Amino acid sequence: MTVITRFAPSPTGFLHIGGARTALFNWLYARRLGGKFHLRIEDTDRARSNQDAVDAIIKGMKWLGLDWDGDIVSQFEGANHHAEVANQLVEQGKAYHCFCSPEELEEMRETARKEGRTALYDGRWRDRDPSEAPKDIRPVVRLKTPVDGDTVVADMIQGDVRVKNSEIDDFVLLRADGTPTYMLAVVVDDHDMGVTHVIRGDDHLTNTFRQIQLYDAFGWDIPAFAHMPLMHGADGKKLSKRHGALGVEAYEEMGFLPEAICNYLLRLGWSHGDDEIISREQALEWFDIKDVGRSAARFDADKLLHLNAHYIREASDRRLVDLAMPLLKDRLGDALSDQAETRLLSGMDGLKGRARTIVELAESGEFYTRNRPIPINDKAAKLLDGEGGKHIASLAPHLEALNEWTDQTIDAAVREYAEKSDLKLGNIAQPLRAALTGSNVSPGIFEVMATLGKEESLGRLSDAISGRASPSAN
RNA sequence: GUCCCCAUCGUCUAGAGGCCUAGGACAUCACCCUUUCAAGGUGAAGACACGGGUUCGAACCCCGUUGGGGACGCCA
Numbered sequence: 001m002t003v004i005t006r007f008a009p010s011p012t013g014f015l016h017i018g019g020a021r022t023a024l025f026n027w028l029y030a031r032r033l034g035g036k037f038h039l040r041i042e043d044t045d046r047a048r049s050n051q052d053a054v055d056a057i058i059k060g061m062k063w064l065g066l067d068w069d070g071d072i073v074s075q076f077e078g079a080n081h082h083a084e085v086a087n088q089l090v091e092q093g094k095a096y097h098c099f100c101s102p103e104e105l106e107e108m109r110e111t112a113r114k115e116g117r118t119a120l121y122d123g124r125w126r127d128r129d130p131s132e133a134p135k136d137i138r139p140v141v142r143l144k145t146p147v148d149g150d151t152v153v154a155d156m157i158q159g160d161v162r163v164k165n166s167e168i169d170d171f172v173l174l175r176a177d178g179t180p181t182y183m184l185a186v187v188v189d190d191h192d193m194g195v196t197h198v199i200r201g202d203d204h205l206t207n208t209f210r211q212i213q214l215y216d217a218f219g220w221d222i223p224a225f226a227h228m229p230l231m232h233g234a235d236g237k238k239l240s241k242r243h244g245a246l247g248v249e250a251y252e253e254m255g256f257l258p259e260a261i262c263n264y265l266l267r268l269g270w271s272h273g274d275d276e277i278i279s280r281e282q283a284l285e286w287f288d289i290k291d292v293g294r295s296a297a298r299f300d301a302d303k304l305l306h307l308n309a310h311y312i313r314e315a316s317d318r319r320l321v322d323l324a325m326p327l328l329k330d331r332l333g334d335a336l337s338d339q340a341e342t343r344l345l346s347g348m349d350g351l352k353g354r355a356r357t358i359v360e361l362a363e364s365g366e367f368y369t370r371n372r373p374i375p376i377n378d379k380a381a382k383l384l385d386g387e388g389g390k391h392i393a394s395l396a397p398h399l400e401a402l403n404e405w406t407d408q409t410i411d412a413a414v415r416e417y418a419e420k421s422d423l424k425l426g427n428i429a430q431p432l433r434a435a436l437t438g439s440n441v442s443p444g445i446f447e448v449m450a451t452l453g454k455e456e457s458l459g460r461l462s463d464a465i466s467g468r469a470s471p472s473a474n
Numbered sequence: 475g476u477c478c479c480c481a482u483c484g485u486c487u488a489g490a491g492g493c494c495u496a497g498g499a500c501a502u503c504a505c506c507c508u509u510u511c512a513a514g515g516u517g518a519a520g521a522c523a524c525g526g527g528u529u530c531g532a533a534c535c536c537c538g539u540u541g542g543g544g545a546c547g548c549c550a
Contacts, residue, residue, distance in 0.1 A: 010550045042550060075550095102548075109546085118476040119546055140548050158479065167477055167546090175548040182550045206478060206545040229480075229543090236542070264486095267499090271487055274498040293487080295480045296543060303486065303500045313513075354512040364511090414509090429509030441511045 003035030004196045007061075007068070008075075008186070010042040011053035014247030015060030017299070018201065018231045018239055021265040025228060026199045027066045028266070028287040038193055039068040043076045044185050060248035064258050065280070073193065075185050082180035082188050085218070086141050086173045094217045095173055097139035098125040120169035141174035145213045153208045156197075156226040156289045163209050171210050183207065187214045190223060199226040199289070202296070226289050229269055229296040236298055255327075255357030257315065260308035268297045277310060309356040317348035320361060327362035328369055340369035347451040350443030367437040368451065373463040380434035384464055388431030391421070393465045395428060396458065405454040411446045435464035 007023040009015065015023075030037035039061065043049035061068070089095035098121075100108075109119035126144060133139065146165045153161045173184040180188075190198060205227045215222045233239050251261055263278055270293065272278070272286045312320065321344050328344075329335050336344070344351075347368045355361035367374060376384070384392070395417050402409050418428050433445050436457060442448055449457045 008550090012550075045549060048549075098548095100548095105548085113475060113546095116475055120476095161478070163478065169546090172548050177548080179548085181548070186550090201544095202479070203544055204550095207550095209478090227479090232543075234485080238543080268486065274488060276486090276499050293480095297487090298485060300485050300500070306500055309513085356512095418509095425509050427509090433510060439510090443511090445509060 001196060003030055003033040004038065004194050005030040005035065005199055006038040006040050006190070006193060006195050007066075008040040008042050008189075008200075009057055010045070010048070011050060011057060012045075012048045013053060014056040014249060016247055017251070017261075017265070019057075020060065020064060020248050020261070021231060021268065022200055022228065023061060023066050024064065024262055024265055025270075025287075025289075025292070026197075027068075028283055029197060029199060029289060032284055032287050035196075036069040037066075038070060038073065038195075040073040040075060040189060040193070042182065042185070043074055044079065044180060044182060046076065049076070056247060056249065063248060063252060064262060073189065075189055078185065078189060078192075079179055081192075082185050083174055083178055085188055086180065086184055089143065089173070089217055090141055093144070095141050095143045096126060096170075097130060097133070098142045098170070098172075099133045099137045099139045100125065101137060118167060120167070121171070123170050126170060138176040140172045140176050142170040143173055143210075143214060143217060145170055145210075151209045151212055153205065153212065153225055155205070155208075156224055157229075157292050157294060158202075158205065158227055161205065163206075168209050168213060173214075183210055183214065187211050187218070187220075191215070191218070191220050195223050197224045197226060197289075199228065202227045202230050226292070228292055229294060231268065232296050232298045234298055234300065239299065255359035255361070256304070256308050257311045257358070260304065260311040263311070264304045264307050268299075269293050277307070305356045312352050312355055312358070312361065315352070317345055317352070320348055320352055320358070321345045323358045324362040324365060327359060328366060331362065331366060332369060336369050343368040343451055343453075347443065347448070350447050350451075354443065364442070367439065367442070370438075372456070372459050374438045374460060376434065376438045376464075377440075379440040380438050383431045383434035383440060387427075388434070389465060391423070391428050392431050392435055392461055394421075395432075396461050396465070399449075399454075399461070400458055402454070405450065407446045407450045410449050414446070431464075432461075436460050 005026040007019075007026050009019050009023075027037050029035075039058075041049075041054055041057070043054070058072070086095060090097070100121075105121070108122060112119045121142070125139075125142070145168050149165050150162050151165055151168065155161055171183055172181050174180060189195075208225055208227070212222055231239050248261070252258075259280070262280065262283075266278060266283055266287075267276065270287070270291055272291060275282075275286075278286070321341065324344070325336055325341065344365050347365060351361060351365045355364055395414065398413050398417050399410065402413055414428060414432070415425060417423075418425050421428075429445050430440065433442050433448070434440060436442075436445065436448055436452065452460070
């Protein structure tokens, strides 16, 4: 049997991080088993669906590297078909028209709650003759669900979950305007698409009881279900915007790499022994639903950051430069010169081990892309005051005298000077760093000088000595 | 409220009756490395929610309690 999974987001917002996890698990499962993975947009609620959201979902999926098979299915486009099969159920006596007004329903729920029962529809039109129907109300179509017995979901993650059929009411299939509800549409679409494994959030577990009733009414095979525990915010509460239930594109903007997001999301609720850093290839080899945990997990930004730092270190210098350049352009207010780009690229190896996000990477590499005189931040300015500045002034000629300008020759020259002046290397290295990078933190200072080149390095040094460097920006 | 689910360090988790004096990772702290900051290395601290069973033996099985989450729409 070919495994067929699907990711079915509703286009009401962007592809949020929880949805991304669901998509990833579905994708992994299908790809792992050589099956198919489909993307379906649940746009039956016209008022809340919009194309921007659909585009954002597609963009997010692509960014994460989750490719789908075949065309994207629009659930809305199947509306007529959905109505058709629902009406067949009415003809077969498996569903019926209900003429309750919204007010009547509301009242029903309220009394049920007051009496300590689950708020269910009481089936008052189940066996009534349609001739009794009020003429001014357009009916909905409800499924006639069994009253006795139990319904069991054989969930791949949660195990057998059982509920009394008396807890399942005759839910709505078709709205008064004839459009299908989600409950009808998912079942019909999943069946039509041949979905074999429904992997989705735990919040759908109780819906599954109803959906199973529908499968039974249609006489269709029931797919395998896997309800994965929900993601919570750091405070254990439902994930909301302030927690990081942001669109995937927000994470991209914050400077995260897709592979870091995927690794993090995968590891949240799923494990393979003690493995933490898991490549996509490895995930494809290892992923199995049986290893998905049963309890909800909290979102931990620190761990994501740690993973991101790891993947930044592993990324190629070229890719990192391409990712950082647009940010640098914004900071500089101008596109990077070829020279700036070249410096950034050759300095990238030293830069990337120190950044947790692309944003940090761009910030820390900015000094490579600035024109003289470069801005000096407060801490750096202090390093250049008094002694520091003097040392630079007396060191400069020694550097100028260098014929060969490499990491090693600069290193040797500076060390020699430090020794002669009876200084610790740090006493000269820090002022140098301040003058050359405008900051008190940077990659190794000899590497920085080598990357900057002799002329630029000496120039920045003389700017610092003469006070030409601007002590404004930070 | 009713129904359903869940419960190991602060967080993510390993653990499928003896391998557990409970392992790893992030975060925290200390030390090492070191020109700064990271990275890296070494080490510290830190958990089986509680109460009953079952068993020679329980983090693992059963029951209850407590706590958390989800669902109860003509939303998806």
